[in-house]
Amino acid sequence: MTGLSWPTVTLLVLLVLAVWRWNHWKTRARSHREELSALREAVHAMAYESTNAANAIRAHLGDFRQVNPAPAMPEHLEQIAEGVDRIARIVRIADDPLAWYREHKSSPGKRAQATTQPTAPMTGDLSQR
Numbered sequence: 001m002t003g004l005s006w007p008t009v010t011l012l013v014l015l016v017l018a019v020w021r022w023n024h025w026k027t028r029a030r031s032h033r034e035e036l037s038a039l040r041e042a043v044h045a046m047a048y049e050s051t052n053a054a055n056a057i058r059a060h061l062g063d064f065r066q067v068n069p070a071p072a073m074p075e076h077l078e079q080i081a082e083g084v085d086r087i088a089r090i091v092r093i094a095d096d097p098l099a100w101y102r103e104h105k106s107s108p109g110k111r112a113q114a115t116t117q118p119t120a121p122m123t124g125d126l127s128q129r
Contacts, residue, residue, distance in 0.1 A: 047094045054087045 061081060064071075071077060093100045 043094050043097075047091045050087055050091045050094075054084050054091065057084045 057080070061077060061084070065077070
């Protein structure tokens with residue numbers, strides 16, 4: 001050898017490998033952070049657009065019920081109202097998924113059971129408009 005002993009060469013190789021792995025994980029962490037940021041922005045955009053759509057549907061249902069207090073098929077209007085409330089619930093979950101996750105982890109018995117008729121908790125009564 002030309003002045004470098006085997007322990008020194010081994011130490012240098014290990015040092016180069018350690019620096020390479022550190023840079024590799026640093027790059028992966030940066031790309032995952034960028035992906036998470038993009039997903040977060042997409043979820044917020046989806047929540048914003050869904051909220052606007054749900055609010056428009058609620059307003060139109062309220063106006064329809066004021067103009068036509070006794071429609072021919074009121075159960076269809078109730079199904080639409082329940083659908084809007086389900087959209088609103090999804091938007092709340094998308095707005096703060098960590099709070100939703102913690103809530104469902106802390107009380108697993110409160111989860112809704114599957115029924116033949118899907119129902120959503122009513123957050124506002126549209127018949128009072």
